[in-house]
Amino acid sequence: MSQSSRLITESSEWTFPMLERYNTVIGQIAAEEFQLDTYPNQIEIITAEQMMDAYSSVGMPLGYKHWSYGKQFVMTEKNYRRGQMGLAYEIVINSDPCIAYLMEENTAMMQALVIAHAAYGHNSFFKGNYLFRTWTSADAIIDYLLFARNYVAECEERHGEETVELFLDSCHALMNYGVDRYKHPAPLSLSEEKQRQHEREEYLQSQINDLWRTVPMRNVEAAAVESRRFPAEPQENLLYFIEKNAPLLEPWQRELVRIVRKIAQYFYPQRQTQVMNEGWATFWHYTLLNRLYEEGYVNDGFMIEFLQSHTSVIQQLPFDHPYYSGINPYALGFAMMCDIKRICEAPTAEDRHWFPDIAGQDWIKTLDFAMRNFKDESFIAQYLSPKVMRDFKLFAVLDDDAQDELEITAIHDDPGYRRLRLALADQYNLGSREPNIQVWNVAYRKDRSLTLRHTRYNRRPLHAESTQEMLKHLHRLWGFAVRLEAVDENGKVELVGECPSGRH
Amino acid sequence: MATFIDRRLDGKNKSTVNRQRFIRRFKGQIKKAVAEAMNGRSITDIDNGEKVNIPARDLSEPVFGHGAGGRREAIHPGNKEFTAGDRVARPQGGGGGGSGGGQASNSGEGEDEFVFELSREEFLEMFFEDLELPNLVRTQLAKATEFKSVRAGFSSAGNPANIDVVRSLKGAMARRMALAAPYTRRLREAEAELEQLLAAPPVDEKRAQELLAEIEHLRARARAVPFIDTFDLRYSNRVKQPQPTTQAVMFCVMDVSGSMDRARKDLAKRFFTLLYLFLKRNYEKIEVVFIRHHTVAKEVDEQEFFYSRETGGTVVSSALVMMADIIAERYPTSSWNIYAAQASDGDNWHHDSPACKEILVQRVLPHVRYYSYIEITPDRHQSLWEVYEELKASYPHFAMRQIDGPADIYPVFRDLFKRRTA
Known part of the structure; x- marks a missing residue:
């Protein structure tokens, strides 16, 4: 076939046959040349308003109803109308088949870009990355969300919209503390979920009541019980603990806690793989569209428009720019992915020293391995090369409230590389980004109060105002007094707050 | 493999419910803003929507987060003049990111005001809430002089303009089937018999002729059932309902x-x-x-x-x-x-x-x-x-x-x- 006859289109208006053509070609190159393993794609064309809808429900295709999504929607709409913000060109949902939304306003080039980015980039990441494989069940999520929505609606009918909403507020507040970080979850299944739910309701209630049994025990036993803590080990999954142990919750409330917890768990991998996921998808749309150009499927005009859009996506503003808002995950991810490919294909002496394992290896296999087995934190710790640090001109700033001034602790030079890399990896470690708060004790022989402990990391305190609010939410869920203590590095414990306040 | 789905036509206003809930949730604040807006603006454009300001902190959703203080190391891009060991003054205020500060977005800072627009309907809803027209008695039905024509099924009489074609033809088809049924049944029997006769020679010519004649006759009878009859015609029926005056x-x-x-x-x-x-x-x-x-x-x-x-x-x-x-x-x-x-x-x-x-x-x-x-x-x-x-x-x-x-x-x-x- 001659070059010119391969050209898919010269128009910037897209049509359905054209999209199918793009998809076929991109899919073919992705699968055959680059061995991208993907879920089947379901590509949906939607309007801007629908995009805002999808946006405001954090990309869940069918969320239950809650005012906070309305707030999000109002906010998105406002920014969009004012032109402060372009909408995301795409939203992609980690499900099987993988659903990608394309906005109708996009030009033909954008649609091709989005297909490459979402339907092959993100899609293969969802299917391959170990976090997604472990924590999410792509084939069941849509069913589960449907179950959740109907369940919430049912609860609203039975118990009133406001009651349910307030309760969900509290659950949402603790959403980040509703994930098991280390334990593997059981796979979701709609039918099992439903079937189990009833049994669970009744059984759980009896269990919990047993914990609060007031039948007197013999003294010796009682004394032993007195000194024992419950839970025996600190619990990091606050929502799980509440679901199983809060004494006063109704069965339907426990189910709501569970729903929020499950959804939090579903999004947990996404929060941990932002750099990788976006970097991976960006790398692939770049690579795939370039292949399209080389093969003659698209023309120069297409490429110029594409590069313009691509460069603005991976733009990294310097720290002293007025619009600087941190490291752009697209930029960092893309740079690292490209860098890995470079190290494989054309390693320098420095690369051979730093990455003896991958220098000169097959880049497709190396990238695939990196994508499958890491999360942001470990990916950066493993693969951030001196070259990328130099390109980004990274530097580390130490902000210590014990010192009057900030200290530049490392820059992109030989002595600084390792420290930079560690510090940047740590910046993506959810464990250090989010305060470490765990259930410490329940005074179940006394006032049934719940004590949480915040283990301080680098002496960083909690945000005072929101902590008070959080205690109120916790109190609503637990039903009895809730106390929060902080433990510093020397093991000293101090009371940070309690709700209701003023009681000891 | 991919499936393309055009969703542009369905699912409009999916967020309406959530939006309504949001408004209901912050009714107090919104009403206050509406009342204030009322005093502020000219009466002539009261009929439009309204921008509403709500202090952002009233609608924040709290999460556990780190506050200022402690020791943190942050990585930033775009180094120009720093070398390791440099000390710089801590920038004042959180605005603009700056070099220090860590992740400013985590510390709960945001816009001071949350501004959004109420639609005209929502605005008036808020505006007139708890108000009621006194003596809102719709003029009595008995006295009603207004009528509204509403659909009321079908009737067998009416004027030609109101003929319901589909209904009429359905009726005609049913009638044709019913009236022709005895003939078609016999016709099938006769045809089957004829076929049997012809299939097994020697052929009884006389019987065959009889059958052919009968078949011809039956076909004619079946055809004679009229395609449509005045009897089949159905008219859309409309009745007048008295309307309370509005x-x-x-x-x-x-x-x-x-x-x-x-x-x-x-x-x-x-x-x-x-x-x-x-x-x-x-x-x-x-x-x-x-x-x-x-x-x-x-x-x-x-x-x-x-x-x-x-x-x-x-x-x-x-x-x-x-x-x-x-x-x-x-x-x-x-x-x-x-x-x-x-x-x-x-x-x-x-x-x-x-x-x-x-x-x-x-x-x-x-x-x-x-x-x-x-x-x-x-x-x-x-x-x-x-x-x-x-x-x-x-x-x-x-x-x-x-x-x-x-x-x-x-x-x-x-x-x-x-x-x-x-």
């Missing part, structure tokens, strides 16, 4: 004597506008009659009503008489809900006030649903107020209030129309 007329009566200056007229206008909007929410169709008066009354259009100037004395009764005449002439109470609002600065020719009372009692109040009188004056009341005061006691649908300045309009309006729990 139209209202609003009388705006205003004193334009010399003592009513521009500012006072403006206040009156605001009041009238509010009333108009409020009525509009309750009635499908509203007519407005403007009557202005000094010593004589005149029915005018809106422009003239508010903007032309007259001077002279004041005879309120002239306007009331005119209103009574117009009601009698154009707005029969059987089909119109009548509302009247009168604005004045309270001046009246002294001897006219008793006459006003008389006209109201005799000719106006029996016909109107609600009569509101506002007096725009910071001064003490004059004869008109006193006379009206007597009316107030005996007519529950007569209301009067005094307005001092623009800030009073909305409260007074709310007060006049607030939902009575009794």
Whole structure:
């Protein structure tokens, strides 16, 4: 076939046959040349308003109803109308088949870009990355969300919209503390979920009541019980603990806690793989569209428009720019992915020293391995090369409230590389980004109060105002007094707050 | 492999429910903002949506997060002049990111105000919430003079324009099948027999001929069943249903004597506008009659009503008489809900006030649903107020209030129309 006859289109208006053509070609190159393993794609064309809808429900295709999504929607709409913000060109949902939304306003080039980015980039990441494989069940999520929505609606009918909403507020507040970080979850299944739910309701209630049994025990036993803590080990999954142990919750409330917890768990991998996921998808749309150009499927005009859009996506503003808002995950991810490919294909002496394992290896296999087995934190710790640090001109700033001034602790030079890399990896470690708060004790022989402990990391305190609010939410869920203590590095414990306040 | 789905046509306004919930959730704040906006803006564009400001902290959703303090190391891009070991002053304030600070977005800072736009519907909903039209009695059905034509199934008689083709043909088809059934059954039998006969030689020619003849005959009979018959025709049936009247007329009566200056007229206008909007929410169709008066009354259009100037004395009764005449002439109470609002600065020719009372009692109040009188004056009341005061006691649908300045309009309006729990 001659070059010119391969050209898919010269128009910037897209049509359905054209999209199918793009998809076929991109899919073919992705699968055959680059061995991208993907879920089947379901590509949906939607309007801007629908995009805002999808946006405001954090990309869940069918969320239950809650005012906070309305707030999000109002906010998105406002920014969009004012032109402060372009909408995301795409939203992609980690499900099987993988659903990608394309906005109708996009030009033909954008649609091709989005297909490459979402339907092959993100899609293969969802299917391959170990976090997604472990924590999410792509084939069941849509069913589960449907179950959740109907369940919430049912609860609203039975118990009133406001009651349910307030309760969900509290659950949402603790959403980040509703994930098991280390334990593997059981796979979701709609039918099992439903079937189990009833049994669970009744059984759980009896269990919990047993914990609060007031039948007197013999003294010796009682004394032993007195000194024992419950839970025996600190619990990091606050929502799980509440679901199983809060004494006063109704069965339907426990189910709501569970729903929020499950959804939090579903999004947990996404929060941990932002750099990788976006970097991976960006790398692939770049690579795939370039292949399209080389093969003659698209023309120069297409490429110029594409590069313009691509460069603005991976733009990294310097720290002293007025619009600087941190490291752009697209930029960092893309740079690292490209860098890995470079190290494989054309390693320098420095690369051979730093990455003896991958220098000169097959880049497709190396990238695939990196994508499958890491999360942001470990990916950066493993693969951030001196070259990328130099390109980004990274530097580390130490902000210590014990010192009057900030200290530049490392820059992109030989002595600084390792420290930079560690510090940047740590910046993506959810464990250090989010305060470490765990259930410490329940005074179940006394006032049934719940004590949480915040283990301080680098002496960083909690945000005072929101902590008070959080205690109120916790109190609503637990039903009895809730106390929060902080433990510093020397093991000293101090009371940070309690709700209701003023009681000891 | 990929499936393409065009979703553009479905699922519009999916977020409406969530948006409504958001508004309901922050009703208190939004209502406050609406009331404030009310005072702020010109009455003429009240009918639009409204931007609402809510302090962002009121609607934040808290999470556990780190506060300022402690020790943190942050990585930033774009180093130009720093080398390891450099010390720099801590930048003041969180704004603009800066070099230090860590992740500013985590520390709970955000916009101070959350601004969003209420649609016109939502705005008016908030605006008129808890308000109620007094005596909102739809004109009695028995007296109804309006009819609405509604569908009521099908009938076998009607005019040709109303023929329902699908229905008619369905009927025809059923009739054809039913009438032709005996023939077709026999036809099938005869055909089967013939086939059998022909399949197994030697062929009984005579029988075959008989069968062929019968088949021919039966086919003819089946064909003879008419394709469509007058009997099949069905007409869409429409019946007339009496409709309760949902139209209202609003009388705006205003004193334009010399003592009513521009500012006072403006206040009156605001009041009238509010009333108009409020009525509009309750009635499908509203007519407005403007009557202005000094010593004589005149029915005018809106422009003239508010903007032309007259001077002279004041005879309120002239306007009331005119209103009574117009009601009698154009707005029969059987089909119109009548509302009247009168604005004045309270001046009246002294001897006219008793006459006003008389006209109201005799000719106006029996016909109107609600009569509101506002007096725009910071001064003490004059004869008109006193006379009206007597009316107030005996007519529950007569209301009067005094307005001092623009800030009073909305409260007074709310007060006049607030939902009575009794």
